[in-house]
Amino acid sequence: MDLTAYLKSRQRLIDRALDRFLPKETAAPPTIHKAMRYSLFAGGKRLRPILCLAAAEGCRGKATAALPSACAMECIHTYSLVHDDLPSMDNDDFRRGRATCHKVFGDGIAVLAGDALLTVAFEIAARTRPTRRYSMAEILREIAVAAGSRKLIAGQVADLEAEGKKVSRDELRYIHENKTSAMITTSIRLGAMSANADAKKLRALTKFGYSLGLAFQVIDDILDVTQTTEKLGKSAGKDVAAQKATYPAVIGIDASRAEARRLTKNAQSALKIFGGEAEPLRELANYLLAREY
């Protein structure tokens, strides 16, 4: 399959849906809707929503049925970046190749824009059609738990608290599991749920998401060390400067690369109960690993 064409067409589908689901830039008060859209349409890779759609198709469902969940997860991901970049958090001026939300709109509006993106995610999620196996309450709980204080936010707290300290490999794993892997796993699970996937398939995709999410973060850590700011679209070398807990810092670059390969292999083997319908998921996993080079 032509992965580049696939990614492009998926990004377009998701961008159009996000544009439809979000209040217009001119809706009152314009400041907040400009700020929300500034961060949401900043050229993100749309990895989480693409995985969501691919998981739906991997379970022989329709991509369009997974669109509300996919867009909800992208809004949550974007809100977490907006808040993460604030001066009181990572204090980053540069994201996805341009000035961060608070640099353009001020700290107060950036806090509110993040809040609004998180809130609109649930409004968008309400558009999901429940299936025979998965009720709206279950879909809602799935999203809220992944984004909540025991997953995504737990990871951010642990990350914040680890700064400048020596962390163990286990502590680092905890941060990655919660900060990155949980949101990726849930994106994939929501896609499967939109396709009314049975328990066996949901379990397999949960394993796939877990390993893929960890692999993704390990590779991200490596890229922060090896790539330029220009290429990353965000400040390179920031992790080192902020004494962040990263794989290269804890186990070295070579061992990190081996770990990324091992995790990607685990992800691939979780997919073995699927046939050709999971080809996009397999290709996506290899594509993410290839970013390393």
Added chain:
Amino acid sequence: MDLTAYLKSRQRLIDRALDRFLPKETAAPPTIHKAMRYSLFAGGKRLRPILCLAAAEGCRGKATAALPSACAMECIHTYSLVHDDLPSMDNDDFRRGRATCHKVFGDGIAVLAGDALLTVAFEIAARTRPTRRYSMAEILREIAVAAGSRKLIAGQVADLEAEGKKVSRDELRYIHENKTSAMITTSIRLGAMSANADAKKLRALTKFGYSLGLAFQVIDDILDVTQTTEKLGKSAGKDVAAQKATYPAVIGIDASRAEARRLTKNAQSALKIFGGEAEPLRELANYLLAREY
């Protein structure tokens, strides 16, 4: 009826439910759960959840059926205060009689604690039982819209942008409608929805909530001018100091008092289709107006 005893028993019911619905303080990572609970259990009046339960009973439903919605709204209200108090917003050190969340836990954790309270609100909302007339998707949308960028957050943005400027009475009304009245109206509507209220009752309670919410904010503005910090439990005179848009500033104290009375009367007359089952709602409206003296 004995309103004091009623309020006390309702506060206890809500506090116990919130305690049950929230992760324990010891849940990992403890910092975030301590911060969430610090702000949530700071002795708030529980006005919004009490109104939610009273509306359920006003529609001959059970208070317990409205508890998840009621608690979700209280979590959202508390998150909005935590973020509103941040240095980049209102920069307030004092709330509900004690130091604000960021003064105790730092700005970064306060941002995350607010995020976590907003997120857990939706996890709690997922516990609501849909009724014949109102689906889970409708309940979810009701909450997300009230808390979103066209209501609660719109009011906060307009409030932020009005600081130090001369605002008209219409602009002030816009701020109050969105920042305060929308959340109060939705709390009441959710109570009615949990009781499967028909369209006529829901419409009447929506009118009641709108007027009551505006009256509440006008009175709050008056109290900021006339009361001491000790009595308010938050910094008094802050509105004047920050050149905030308030009713006393725009139309004077006496006209503000008349406006609060007029709005309360409107709220009361919206209840005339109800019998004795709406007595708590009537008493609550009078009680809120009486705070003026």
